Amino acid sequence: MSTTHAHAGLPDHRVCEQARLSRDPRFDGLFFTAVTSTRIYCRPVCPAPAPKPVNVTYYPNAAAAEADGFRPCLRCRPELSPGDGAWRRGDETVARALKLIDQGALADRPLADLAGSLGLGERQLRRLFNDRLGASPIGVHGTRRLLFAKQLLTETRLPITQVALAAGFGSLTRFNTTFREAYRMAPRDLRKRESGVDDEGVVLRLGYRPPYDFEAMLDFLRGRALPGVEHVDAEGYARVIGGADAPGWLRVSRWSAKPDDHALRLELHGAAPAQLLAIVGRIRRMFDLDADPQTIARALGSDPRLRPLLRKRPGLRLPSGWDGFEIAVRAIIGQQVSVAAARTLTARLAQRHGTPLPIPFGPGLAHLFPSAVALVEADLTAIGLTRARAATINAMARALLDGRVDFRGERTLEDFTARWVALPGIGPWTANYMAMRALGHPDAFPADDLVLQKAVPTDGNRMTAKALTARAEAWRPWRAYAVIQLWRDSMPAPRPLPASTP
Numbered sequence: 001m002s003t004t005h006a007h008a009g010l011p012d013h014r015v016c017e018q019a020r021l022s023r024d025p026r027f028d029g030l031f032f033t034a035v036t037s038t039r040i041y042c043r044p045v046c047p048a049p050a051p052k053p054v055n056v057t058y059y060p061n062a063a064a065a066e067a068d069g070f071r072p073c074l075r076c077r078p079e080l081s082p083g084d085g086a087w088r089r090g091d092e093t094v095a096r097a098l099k100l101i102d103q104g105a106l107a108d109r110p111l112a113d114l115a116g117s118l119g120l121g122e123r124q125l126r127r128l129f130n131d132r133l134g135a136s137p138i139g140v141h142g143t144r145r146l147l148f149a150k151q152l153l154t155e156t157r158l159p160i161t162q163v164a165l166a167a168g169f170g171s172l173t174r175f176n177t178t179f180r181e182a183y184r185m186a187p188r189d190l191r192k193r194e195s196g197v198d199d200e201g202v203v204l205r206l207g208y209r210p211p212y213d214f215e216a217m218l219d220f221l222r223g224r225a226l227p228g229v230e231h232v233d234a235e236g237y238a239r240v241i242g243g244a245d246a247p248g249w250l251r252v253s254r255w256s257a258k259p260d261d262h263a264l265r266l267e268l269h270g271a272a273p274a275q276l277l278a279i280v281g282r283i284r285r286m287f288d289l290d291a292d293p294q295t296i297a298r299a300l301g302s303d304p305r306l307r308p309l310l311r312k313r314p315g316l317r318l319p320s321g322w323d324g325f326e327i328a329v330r331a332i333i334g335q336q337v338s339v340a341a342a343r344t345l346t347a348r349l350a351q352r353h354g355t356p357l358p359i360p361f362g363p364g365l366a367h368l369f370p371s372a373v374a375l376v377e378a379d380l381t382a383i384g385l386t387r388a389r390a391a392t393i394n395a396m397a398r399a400l401l402d403g404r405v406d407f408r409g410e411r412t413l414e415d416f417t418a419r420w421v422a423l424p425g426i427g428p429w430t431a432n433y434m435a436m437r438a439l440g441h442p443d444a445f446p447a448d449d450l451v452l453q454k455a456v457p458t459d460g461n462r463m464t465a466k467a468l469t470a471r472a473e474a475w476r477p478w479r480a481y482a483v484i485q486l487w488r489d490s491m492p493a494p495r496p497l498p499a500s501t502p
Contacts, residue, residue: 064134211315231364392425
């Protein structure tokens with residue numbers, strides 16, 4: 001009989017068995033199957049013949065399997081599985097720690113610093129990780145780096161030196177040694193086994209758990225896309241990234257037209273190798289690729305207003321933004337104005353104060369969004385903002401540079417919103433909108449939103465913010481997903497657009 005490691009968050013043993021035998025993609029990344037006879041661990045969707053139950057052990061994550069000496073399968077490639085969003089989102093200590101690790105907290109800082117950021121002792125943090133995840137924080141960090149390196153070796157033609165740098169290794173020797181110790185092969189041997197690598201820039205496959213409504217995601221981003229900075233067509237999203245000294249661009253589209261190919265395609269051009277892991281993390285957050293639709297639907301489906309919306313759009317995700325400062329500017333400009341008006345004003349700001357590219361990357365990609373430094377003293381009334389709104393953006397940029405506000409992963413929702421509301425001109429709606437779209441926080445809830453207040457009642461009345469907040473208590477910790485469902489239900493049907501590539 002197969003065995004299951006007793007860690008919080010691991011599905012019931014019978015569920016794991018059924019999902020493994022049926023290769024159910026809804027459970028991809030929620031657990032891993034380790035085979036004791038081969039010392040290999042796999043995704044539940046692995047196409048290889050199912051091993052005997054007596055040889056199977058279930059683990060909640062790749063790091064736990066690797067901590068027990070198992071190696072990733074070369075066929076199903078565990079590095080392609082979506083992350084477990086339940087662990088990496090919200091305000092639980094483990095979630096905040098994982099967000100910091102994903103942001104590189106252990107790349108050049110000791111574990112004691114990570115523990116201190118969370119208000120814990122180093123030993124306490126280790127014990128918490130081992131109890132909840134079955135692996136240490138260092139183990140989670142190391143597995144993440146190695147699996148990303150494995151993906152780069154498989155899917156790109158980057159030199160192995162650059163792969164090592166992209167995965168966070170400062171030394172090629174150290175990378176080769178660590179990779180060989182973990183996977184029992186040299187990095188160059190893995191590359192020899194693979195083929196079909198794309199020659200154009202860096203192209204990576206980013207997996208998700210179905211269902212996923214990519215068209216709805218594009219529609220949301222299209223309505224807010226800034227000409228010159230972003231371009232959205234019927235097939236994908238593109239934007240300028242990087243700084244004025246080394247700009248680049250990216251594009252996100254479907255990996256393929258196959259209905260059972262649950263992945264997006266990320267194309268990167270001009271990105272430095274050392275930035276690749278951070279960029280992938282941003283895109284996974286921006287497109288909400290680690291969400292677990294089943295868990296969210298169970299939490300929200302008991303509400304009679306949300307139940308039919310979830311049935312209609314089960315794959316609706318939480319669309320975040322590329323950059324926290326950019327979202328903060330958008331949120332301030334969008335106070336009490338329509339989405340279209342906010343987009344027009346923000347586009348003017350970006351064009352006037354952003355950095356133009358020497359040569360545009362393509363249609364709609366001509367300049368970088370301005371930095372906080374560029375807007376601290378800028379006169380923004382010339383683009384049509386009121387003096388009060390312009391002053392709020394100036395003050396916000398200054399507060400961000402001074403460190404009074406930030407977008408750091410260890411912030412709880414309460415701490416994050418409290419810091420932002422303390423700034424003049426920023427209220428609870430703006431702070432919660434930023435938490436939704438800059439942090440991708442699953443429980444952010446702008447209760448003062450007029451559309452929400454009108455969308456929840458079915459009798460034509462409007463709820464007060466207090467009544468709406470009380471109603472939404474039952475939606476925790478996924479209130480932001482209820483917001484997206486209600487906003488989507490209130491939108492007119494989108495008109496189809498022709499496909500074009502920047």
